[in-house]
Amino acid sequence: MPGTPGVEFAGSLVADQRGYYREAGFTSTRFHGSGPRFPSVTASVASGAAFVGVTTTDAVAREAAAGAPLRIIGAQRQKSPWAIVSLGDRPIRTPQEMIGMRVATAMGSAAVWASFLAAAGVPATAVRQVVVPDHAQALAQALTQRQVDAALSSVADVPVALARQGIGCSTFLLADHGYPLVSNVYVVTADALTAARGTVKAFLTAEVRGWKQNLADPMLAAQLTTDVYAKSLRLDVREQLAENRALNDLVQTAQTRRDGLFTMTDALIEANIRLLSTGPAAPVAGHLFDLSVLRELYEEWPRLI
Structure with a gap:
């Protein structure tokens, strides 16, 4: 296997x-x-x-x-474990709330990101995509350093990395917003x-x-x-x-x-x-x-x- x-x-x-x-x-x-x-x-x-x-x-x-x-x-x-993760003090709870925001995505998740935006009805031009290296630490760092407002991540990656640092976050699954x-x-x-x-x-x-x-x-x-x-x-x-x-x-x-x-x-x-x-x-x-x-x-x- x-x-x-x-x-x-x-x-x-x-x-x-x-x-x-x-x-x-x-x-x-x-x-x-x-x-x-x-x-x-x-x-x-x-x-x-x-x-x-x-x-x-x-x-x-x-x-x-x-x-x-x-x-x-x-x-x-x-x-799907894919989710949009934001910091607890500035939560983003829906795809529509991403409009005008900066969202970090890993280099290997371009297809997921594009498919999700289309399914959620959010124009790609309405969200500023910030591409970072393909690992949870890079995504979490972009969030904690306020380089982005949210990150596209597995629920087992960035949320766990942030919890390890004692940082609260808000998460919504792509699956609950048109990505089944x-x-x-x-x-x-x-x-x-x-x-x-x-x-x-x-x-x-x-x-x-x-x-x-x-x-x-x-x-x-x-x-x-x-x-x-x-x-x-x-x-x-x-x-x-x-x-x-x-x-x-x-x-x-x-x-x-x-x-x-x-x-x-x-x-x-x-x-x-x-x-x-x-x-x-x-x-x-x-x-x-x-x-x-x-x-x-x-x-x-x-x-x-």
Whole structure:
């Protein structure tokens, strides 16, 4: 499964450490990296180098539009973690309140920023975009030094960095203002849904168990990150715990409590397809999302919900 092992993949780390993959029938688990030195997650899955990947919804849509036989089989997070963060003494609570303001964005988030502005109905020319290096510290520094009025960030990045400094902030999710993309989607090939359907179901079973355990005990994955999987990075366990809790709020919702982790309502799938169809992947085929294996899993094992 492509991805750098870290608290972002908390449930997967728990599933690996607790033996849930092994109990599901897998003899071994390998976490493959993604980034400049590695093939993309979608390319790894499409080529067969990885059985399943965790990536962004728009990345899958782009590859599928180019002909890759990929299918999204579930979504870890029902909402995108992208948010607009401002300081507590000068809060910005809606997209309209950004008009006339300076907003810091990282170099790698240009597509998200443009898509969000369009979805929220805010002209790009109405907001002054200030591009900074692609890491949370740079975004937080731009805010605290009053170089900008707000920053585009994951809820697990700048808010956590500011809290570490004892600085209060105001945050609103892009997902609550016209940007409904789900996040950290599971992707497999279309062939896997027929030729290896049982294996796909076994994988999802282990993942569900790992994420349920992470939701119940977020410190476990934080410690696994700092002490085992990313030990060489010398991460702070308190920061990893704060990030894990922030992301968990996007994993477990009223809908997933009812229907099960990683599920999406038909309305949410349709909203994702509509937004994706306005971008470079347009038009997005409805069969890009196939949650049939996940639904079968919960029908067979309702105690996993």
